[in-house]
Amino acid sequence: MSRTIRLVPQLVGMFVRTKFEYPGAMLLAWFSQATSYGAMYTAIALIVQRFGVLGGWTWSEMALLLSFHLLAYATGASFSFTQFRVMEDMVRLGTMDAILVKPINTWVYLVFSGLNIGYTGHIILAIGLMSWALTQVDLVWSISTTLYFLATLLSAAAIVASLMTMIGASALVWVRSRHLYSIFFGFWELARYPMVIFPFPIQLMLITIVPLGFLSTVxxxxxxxxxxxxxxxxxxxxxxxxxxxxxxxAIIHWRWCLRNYQGAGG
Structure with missing residues (x-):
């Protein structure tokens, strides 16, 4: 375990150095991502301000909801999305077999050798919007409130990372699993709005089967x-x-998929 922990900074360092090989492209990607989300949030702001509230939420409250949603997503996805999205290709091409025989925990290697710093643009925008929103909403801060805020943010990020890990791991058994990300992002988009605006079946799904309601709105x-x-x-x-x-x-699912993986040849 201690050896694995010592290897993590080296894995992250190698990946980050490869990304900084083309700093202009990386900065442009961060800017384009922030601009895209900024335009979307501006559209939502105009709608909310036009009608006053959305499901009982004012614009400042919606801004906190949107920033919490983006920050939790970016944090969780940086440890899971790009890493596990390619699992399907790794299984099909046989490269997963080479990773399984490496003298390091497979999950740790996959996550930290591909830690996605591309979400920096998301995080900067989320923190900026959140900083403004917190000055506008009626929220009394205390030690317990601060701890709860941080704990639920980490919990929400863990939900994102867990779901994406499970989708990627499913490729070890089914070979094809990338299409499940489309379902994930469908519910992820719903999670940026208050649950009260949705009918009962969707509300139920957002806190049970696809628990992305805990990503922000709850x-x-x-x-x-x-x-x-x-x-x-x-x-x-x-x-x-x-x-x-x-x-x-996610841990149980990951281990089950590894036990039932039969290799590229089936």
Whole structure:
């Protein structure tokens, strides 16, 4: 274990150096990502300001929701999306076999040898928008509030990383799993809006089968003292438990997929 931990900074360092080989392209990618999300958020802001509220949420509250959603997603995805999106190709081409025989934990190698710093643009935009939103909403800070905010942010990031890991790992058994990311991002887009605007079946799915409701709308609603559909007073505790629960499920799924992997030849 200690040897694996010592290898992590080296894996990250090698990957980061490859990305900085073309700094202009990297900075342009960060700028384009931030601009794309900025344009989307501007459109949402115009709609909310035109009608006053969206599902009972003002623009400043929506800004906190959107920034929390983007920051949690970017944090979790930087440890999982690009790394596990290519699992399907690695299985099909046989390169996964070479990784499995490396003298290091397979998951650790995949995650940290491809740690995606490309989400820096997302993170900068999210922190900027969040900093403004926190000065506008009626939120009284205390030690417990601060700890809860940080804990739910980490829990939300863990949910993203867990779901993406499970989708990628499924390729070890099914070979084809990339199409599942389309389903993930469909629900991910819904998660940037308050759950109260959706019908009951979608609300239920966002806190159970695809628990991306815990990515933003549930924890932010708890912070702002809003009622959370279906969860009620248990929403605060559910936010804290959702991340660890999904990590546990992802570990079980990952190990099951590794045990049932038969190699490129089937």
């Amino acid at each position: 924890p932010v609603a708890v912070l702002l003292g809003k009622t959370v559909p279906l969860l009620g007073d248990s929403a605060g505790l559910a936010c804290l438990l959702a991340g660890p629960l999904m990590v546990t499920i």
